[in-house]
Every structure is written in structure tokens, then in C-alpha cells.
Amino acid sequence: MNQPSIIIVDYGIGNTFSVENAIQHLGYRRCKISNMQSDILNADALILPGVGSFEACINNLRENQLDSILNEAVLVRCLPILGICVGMQIMASSSEENGTHIGLDWIPGKVKKLTLPKNYSVPHVGWNDVLPLNRDVLFSRTSEYPNFYFDHSYHYECDSTFVVAECDYGGPIVAAIQRENIYGVQFHPEKSQNNGLRLFRGFFNSIS
């Protein structure tokens, strides 16, 4: 099998090294962290990692002109992309984290603060079971009810046609979304041991 070229988009914030470690552990040797236009446009797959606030992330993307580069890569060239945590959230139309902010608007939806019943602490931190609604790509190699590591205070609200997995934390929460070549997960596959590695494998195997 030809090794796909995988680019972890570096926009100055995020746990890029953890993501690279996990992907390299699976044997992908052509994986690198980059913010170069030529790397991003010529990749076979992109990863948009994320640990940070929505505002800091989207501002960093724009300051580095990565928003227009990513728009071309994802919307024009249709490269498969996987957003992780806030990397998924910035694909939304807008977010209400620390004021209202406009996102990349790739998958129509809003990012809102978790509103939970009493006794549920925020952020939602820890290992939670995920119910995949569609097991074509991301969950093709996981079990029917795999657990993943979550760590977030805000969540994605969008039309159910885009939701590919849910989890339960005081009510259903969107755990994974997809629209054509655009994928996003609220949890951290790079930090979910074997279940996370299985998810990455499913995603990269879908690249033809």
C-alpha cells in the first residue's frame, strides 16, 4: 500500500505532538505537522487538531491565512479532513464561547455551552461510551459501543443528517459529524488508546 501523505494542520495552538505520535504509531510514515500552503494542498488527508478556546483557534487560523488555504483544500479539492474537539467545532457556522464568533461554516451548526441537569459537572471530562449511528468510515473498525476520551465545555448543535455518533451525558451530545469529505469528532481519538487508533485507521483506510 502506498503511504498516504497526512498533514496535521498547525495553527499554533493544540496538542499536535500527541496527534502525530498516535498516527505514527499506526505506521504512517508520511505524517507531519505543518502550516505550509503547499503541504496542505498536496496532502491526501488533513487533521485539524484542537485544544484551545474557539476564539483563539479561529483567530490563529485567520491570522496565518490558513482559513482560505483550508477552504480551497476542503471545499474545492475535496480533501478528506478530520477535525478533533475544537478542531471540529470551528467547522460550525458560529460559536458562543466567550462571545459570538464566526466559524468556517463547513457543516451548518452552532457551538453552544453544555446545559446539563443538576449534578452533571462541566466540562464533560473522561471516558464515555459512544453510539455510532453510521459505521461506514470513522467507526468501521471499532466495536458497536466504543468508549472515547472527552474533554469539552461546549458542544455542536446541527441537523441530525450530519450526526454520525452520539454520546450520553445528561442527554444526547453530538460525538461525531460528517458531511461528504468533512469529518469531525468531539472526543480525542489520539488519547483514547486502541479505540482511538481504530478510528484513525478507519478514517485513513477510507482514502482511496
Next chain:
Amino acid sequence: MLKKRIVAKIVVRNGLVVQSINFNRYLPVGSPAIAVEFLNDWGVDEIILLDITASKAAKSPDYSLLREASLRCRVPLTFGGGIRCTDDILELMQCGADKISLNQVALHNPLFIEEATKMFGSQCIVASIDAIKIDTNYQVYDYLHRKVCNISVSDYARQLQDLGVGEILINSVDRDGAQSGFDTDLINTVCSNVNIPVICSGGAGKPQHFIEVIETTQVSGVAAANYFHFTEHSVTTTKAIVCKHNELRHETYAKYASNLFDKLGRLLKKDDSMLEELLYQQIEKEII
């Protein structure tokens, strides 16, 4: 359902993992990278790596230590020690940290907490509180200056929550290295004062202690340090026992589900007939 977390805390002093006793005696254990690798393979849910010498020596965080330790870590890794500014955090995230633990800087520069949570989000920032029991009250302890602060733990926890931290790691100075069980009063005090997840630490000595603290408090994660280093397959065996009572993530290939344990939580040898049967059983390793 969200599962309770079994967390490994690794205390590092001058580049070596140490066993800490009452915050004043330290016995060397070994290399941080190897400790992380073992704990990861044993299926721990999260690892907190704390360098207790960086702040003391007024040094920057030990990036190379983190970089090496994180290579084999597939579970969330929280790093603490020597963090003073947001550039430190940025660099740590690029060296394999997923979350950041703040202790000294939280105590002496609370405004920094606000700045950090605004940039990295609350979910990335863990505040570590060292608590000591004075008469019947719990007070904050400053490990660096070796003194008791005149701040109650419950007020301090609430204040940190208001500043935006996403989790609290509460360490009991009295139970540190004592192996006599967690201080459930202390943990309840903190949990009842905040609405963010709390991880408790200090006092683990046997699996029963984990069950006790999960059942009598609202804690989200239970951490242990020394206990995990000095017990064989400690995480797996602890989880095998605890998950008979509480829901945990328990997915290592060896689950010890059908094993028997002695009262200290050590694995007992299986019956000879059972072992003979196992002799001819082939277990194929999954290729992900």
C-alpha cells in the same frame, strides 16, 4: 455513561520518578518515560506528570522530559511544574501535553489562570491544590515555601472555579504516601463547593480504597502515585476489582476478570487445571 477515571500521578524530582511521603521524604523509583509506558500499557485512564523541582529552581518546564515521556502515551497526559506564562503552555502542548496542571502560579498569580483559560479553554487547565488538615479545617498548603496558607480549601476551590479552571486535583498532604485510604471528608468538602470535575489524590493503598472513595464522594477521577509503582500490574488488577462494583473503562487484553485476589489486592495463582487448559489456547493479537 461517563466512567469514573483511574488516574496515575507521576511525581518527578530532578528528572527521576519518586515516591513522595508527606511532601517531605522522597524515594527514587526510576525513569518517567518507562513509568508512562507501563501505566499506559496497563490501561490507566489518564496520567498526570508533575515535576516538583522546576518551580523550586525557578526553571522553565522540562520540555525534553515531557517529549520523551509522551511518545508512548495514548491516554490524556497532564503536565505540571515550572509553568509561568502562556508561552510555556504553548510549548508544552507541542511537546505532548494534553492538559496543564497549575499549582504555584495559581496560588501566587491568579490572574494568569484567567488568561490561560481564555486562550486554551477551561478544559485544558487543571488546578492542583495541596491540602493539609489543621484541627478540623482543611487549609491550602504551599509546598514550595513549606508553609500553611491562611486560605480554606473550599474557598480556594470555588475561587479557582470562578477564574475558569476546568478541573481540580486535590492532594492530601496528610495522606501522601500513607497508603491508609483517601481523605473522603476533604474530597467531599471540595466536591460540594464546585461544579467542575474533581480528581483526588493521596492515600491509595489497596483497591478497596478506590471503591470507597468512588462510592462515598462525587469524585470524577481517583489518582494514585506510589501505589501504582509498587504493585504488580497495579492498574489492571485494581480495575478488575473496582469494576465489580462501579463502571470503569477496562479494556486491556488481560482483564483478570476471572482471577482471584488476596485481601491486599494481589493476584492469586489460577487453579492448575485451568492453567493446563490455557496452555493450548491461542490468543491472537489484534492488528489495528
